[in-house]
Amino acid sequence: MALTAAPRHQPDMTARYDNQDGRIRGRKLQERRLRLWAQAKGCCASCGTLTTFPDGFQLDHKVPLFKAGPDTDANCQVLCVTVKGRVGCHDRKTADDMGQKLQVAIGDDGFPI
Ligand SMILES: [Zn+2]
Numbered sequence: 001m002a003l004t005a006a007p008r009h010q011p012d013m014t015a016r017y018d019n020q021d022g023r024i025r026g027r028k029l030q031e032r033r034l035r036l037w038a039q040a041k042g043c044c045a046s047c048g049t050l051t052t053f054p055d056g057f058q059l060d061h062k063v064p065l066f067k068a069g070p071d072t073d074a075n076c077q078v079l080c081v082t083v084k085g086r087v088g089c090h091d092r093k094t095a096d097d098m099g100q101k102l103q104v105a106i107g108d109d110g111f112p113i
Helices: 014-015 026-039 091-099
Strands: 057-061 076-079
Touching: 026 057, 026 076, 057 091, 076 091
Parallel strands: none
Antiparallel strands: 057 076
């Protein structure tokens, strides 16, 4: 009986990089981000906070992809991100979409942030 090495686990990179789910990626996604951010004049669609490009916002799908929402400009909106001490609208909406509650962050003093 010959000993053979067990096959090493190979991550399925095609699942990560393919575009079979119809979701845009790469340069087209970055173009969409800039276009929609400019249309929104940089403001969060939920709270109106002025966001910065490219790190101060995230594109959100109004109807989430997992609820069969389309990956189109019309279904996307600019939402602010979580920054230190302040929960962003995108995290709040995502938790809401998933039927979850956000955990309250507790500061060093033992009080909610
Ligand atoms: Zn916001």
